[in-house]
Amino acid sequence: MDVSDTIARGKEQLRMQPLLLLAVLAVVVLTIDLIARLAGVEVPLSNGRSFGGALSMSRFGGLVWNGIIVGLIFGLAGIGLSMTYSILNFANFSHGDLVTTGAFTGWGTSLLLAGWGIGDLGHLLLVRPGSGANPNEIGASIVQAPLSIIVGVIVAAVATVLVAVAIDRIVYKPMRDRGGIALLIASIGAALALRYVIQFVYGGRNRGVTSTQEVTTPIAGFSVNMHEATLVIVAGGLMLGMHFMLQRTKLGKAMRAMADNKDLALVTGIPTERVVTATWVLGGALAGVAGYLYVLERGTIEFNLGWFLLLFIFAAVILGGIGSIYGAIAGGFVIGLVHEVSLIWIPSDFNAAAAFLIMILVLLYRPQGIFGGVTTA
Known part of the structure; x- marks a missing residue:
């Protein structure tokens, strides 16, 4: 032609x-x-x-940069959601609350380490549920207490993995042969249960957690927000790590084989149950880290933050091609950039609608998404 x-x-x-x-x-x-x-x-x-x-070029550049930051969050969280769909074949609505789980458990640890000896231990571990030491007094930031941020990221990943695997064993595994609709409905119930457990333990108040002192650092003549720089480094590193794992390791090859044909993978001797567990481990870890990094950049935390992010995460996954981790990353960047750059023309109250409009157009004219096809690769 x-x-x-x-x-x-x-x-x-x-x-x-x-x-x-x-x-x-x-x-x-x-x-x-x-x-x-x-x-x-x-x-x-x-x-x-x-x-x-x-x-001004500076404002335009700022909007693009904000779009990249937001896109990294959507893409990182979307990888786990996409993996769950490609291997287990159902849309996991509890994924947003796994994001919240990582945010609270990670920041409880970070505040405890950064504020040791400053505030009440319960006040710190429960992420400031009431009055007490304020964020600047605690000093939880990558500049003032870098170790607390590093440990917080690790704890967010580990705690979310434990919760994700527990939900799979208690709720999803007994229902695995009942089809995607039953699992989807079960995931909604798991999401509600997890969300209100988080609210019961940590409280429903929106509160600040990060220190605002010395967060911006001059580097090579430019003022760099170190929390945003940390987000880019951690999220980018995890995405590259996922690429390496899928393409170069036996686990990655087994996951790709299961995504292509689960029955054939079982016949050829692939330990499918171990692959399923690995899917929850990896997806849960990435969701937890995404929640922690979102709060690191935003500076505040609340019990339903994952629920608010879930629609954007779904939009990124659908836009990129549900089932593809590379599609989730690409879709996250597109949704993030549209969400932020659209502020040039419309008020902030409507920029979410612009992002979802892009998703609707893709569904109408390219239903398979940018990377089209159900595949973890």
């Missing part, structure tokens, strides 16, 4: 699908408007509004 045939086919698709045409036109108009804003060009329109306007 030559170039003219491809162009003709594209024109035919646009003519037959007006919604796609509108989406393409919207992208073109927004791109032109963005260029005009960056160039400082403003064109008045007949309705009293204007096209273009002033947009």
Whole structure:
């Protein structure tokens, strides 16, 4: 097929699908408007509004950077959700509350280490449920107490793995042969139970946890937010580690084989139950770390933060191609960038809608997602 045939086919698709045409036109108009804003060009329109306007490169760069940070969170948490679907074939709605589990257990440990001798132990371990030492007095930050942050990340991963494996053994394993719908409904029940256990133990109050003192550090003439830098390093390292594990280890090959054909994997001697356990271990660890890093960057924590993030995580996984970890990462970046960059044109109350609109368009015209197909690779 030559170039003219491809162009003709594209024109035919646009003519037959007006919604796609509108989406393409919207992208073109927004791109032109963005260029005009960056160039400082403003064109008045007949309705009293204007096209273009002033947009500094620093603000645009800040929005893109925020999108990358948010995308890393969505992508990291989405890997575990995608793995669960590809190997166990059900959408795990308790995944968001595993994110919350990692956030609270990790930060309870970090506050305890950073604030040892400063605040009441119960106040620190339960992540400041009431009045007491404030975050700046405790000093939990990567600059003031780096060891507490490192240990917090590890504890967040381990604690979430224990909870995820326990839920699998108690709830999902006895139901594994009943189909995806039964498991999905069970996961909703597990999510509600876990969420309100967290609320009972830690309280329902939104509270600050990270110190705001000396978080920004000058490096090579630039002011670098060390919490964001830590997030990028940890999340990026874990994503590279997952790639290496899937492509270079026996466990990764076994997981890819199970994702392709579970029955054939069982016949060929792959220990499927061990692979399932490994899926929960890896997925739970990544979810817990994602929750911890989200709070590290955000600075505050609440019992339903994972529930609020779950829709974005699902959107990232669906956009990238449910079942593909690389799709989850790519989808996370797309959702994160749209979520933040859309603030140029719309108020912050509506930027979530822009991210979900992108997901809907992908579902309409490429249901298999960016990386299309159910595969862990």
